[in-house]
Amino acid sequence: MQSESGFLAYVLAQLKRSVELGGFPEDFYAMISRPKRILHVYIPVKMDSGRIEVFEGYRVQHNDALGPFKGGIRFHPEVTLADDVALAILMTLKNSLAGLPYGGAKGAVRVDPKRLSQRELEELSRGYARAIAPLIGDLVDIPAPDVGTNSQIMAWMVDEYSKIAGRNAPAVFTSKPPELWGNPVREYATGFGVAVVAREMAKRLWDGIEGKTAAIHGAGNTGAWAAYWLEKMGVKIVAVSSTKGTVYNKAGIPAAEILRYYKREIPFEKIPGEFIKDPEASLNVEADLLVPAAIENVIRSDNAGQVKARLVVEGANGPTTPEAERVLYQRGVVVVPDILANAGGVIMSYLEWVENLQWLSWDEEETRKRLEAIMVNNVARVYQRWQKEKWTMRDAAIVTALERIYKAMKLRGWI
Template structure:
């Protein structure tokens, strides 16, 4: 379990309480949103390759469906616990509300180390998780997706198991699937792309030039690796990357494409010959323009926040900054792009995938990129406007925009009494833009 002082659930509830008070909402809104509406805990039996039967503990938290069916990823990790899953479901509700998506938030997880499982064992675990939860999910109930240590292949197995149980194909029940099973083009890189869209927009309002900026990234998985590639294509020098096994640093900038290939081949960036070793502690102290935490929760704390020199912190991970650290960063003038804004690209393209599955009509990658750009830029502008007009940190502004929309829906459904609370601007989709992060033509 996480330390009580760094509990992600406590952090989510503290953020919620601050916004409810700021908007002048009644206590009913806080009571309805402070905990998931439903939490399912399951035991998943898997016959291991050794012949031994092993039970794995799994969870699914479904937070609030006032805006629509719940939506959220499934992570396989040794440190999964119920407190974390609840918090991530709450944050997903806020993220969907901020982007204007017709979803509530959910999150799932299984306590395991997938590196210790064979492919067959991983498939059995994936199918077993869906068998245990089949009665609680569906395209109009709760739609899972990949998260930490799960992939499009894992989603393919889960989709197949759900289809076997229901007796018919149902691609809209899960997003992040392989293309051949109804996945969306642009889904794999969507979270990283969205992070860089928000960094670009932040650079504009701060008067910074991306071609003169430097960046350091913690995490080089499905989010961090794409953040690095898109930053590199935008002209930003990525000087340091750290993953779970180690890191690499070069003050003049890393060869990101070579690093990406090395990471895929070796499963880590440690030992990459294009730089010198660096650890997490040193990465957070680097004099860079942008710091991107793209790993797990609670990595920026009151201990290391005073030493962060970045002008922009873009949260590629969910909940990477503790509330105490957040206050320190704000006092020091660090411009924080909060997780519910910065990393919303993944759930946004998952929404596009769900829509395509329901219509049985599929979009080109260019269409996906243009629509993602519109929603991400629109959300950034609404949050930044709230940040300026209300004189509040960007995180509080993002929560104010999201919870304003949730409160409106709660009142419209009659879940809470109507009240004359303080409204803030809601996102308006921006004009569609060209793909500024396109791979250079010479590399195609």
């Protein structure tokens, strides 16, 4: 494995701390800190120019004590193998915490998908699906989208895999379009889950969520849909960021405009409000709630002191560094960790997988209720543990997740 990125080092440091807090044996850390298997692939794509470009990718299968590996696929120009390992570890913890019958995995391709034409993107997606096909399957490893990928990419991948399998194999990828065995809830599930978690926390910490303000860092699938559902709950969105910068509007940014940007119907600068060139400006504006929903390591020791929000709900994976978390903890800012806050996506993926395995479909309303019930229950369990132990919420969530994994590994005789 290549040297630890900051992100992987942070995830491992937190894991070690949680293993110690939970009183688990050191052998458990030795096993849980490393993936079971890493598939390293190179995908040649014939570009529109006629040249062949070769893209590097991975599928990291971290732990399958609780069931098949599960986790998304990231297309990002700076992603490294070490990042992918960190993300796969977080998937194992997230799936365990949510009570899902899954282990954890994550895939990645180092590419800027915005640079590719639709045809090039399709060829890359199909090539990646072919490359990882020998090690995935509906009862083995079930990928889904993450940063830079979406339901269209899942449609290409499930089609490619089905060709190899010689049959329609819907349950091998989740977050597919509703017309191709998907469920309409998956498109907004992660953002919806973030909003439900914010609402449940606001009930416990304040007088509820209605009338509160929020800043959102990231205007993609997670951030845009979190804005939509928070607005429905009576929250005013005062700032939103993308790679282009930040839009600030004290009077409130309509979530519909953020969604229009996410769907590429308007440029970012056309979201109503004051445009600030700094993509990190949303992290430090006056707001009750901050939702980091872009990438990792954005709340760091150098800017944590300027966070004005009293509650941070991590839509992104790994947005807060351990040093920053310490600063926020000392300042009394509550951080709801990624593995709890953004689990709506994978919980909905699980529901879609259950539908696919049985060739049945639930309607949107019924599915959303199932998802919401699981999220509400998860918050209640972690909150209770956090109150009892006086740890950070991340400690409470990770120790709870590790307990289930440890028991499964012990029962299997792995440890």
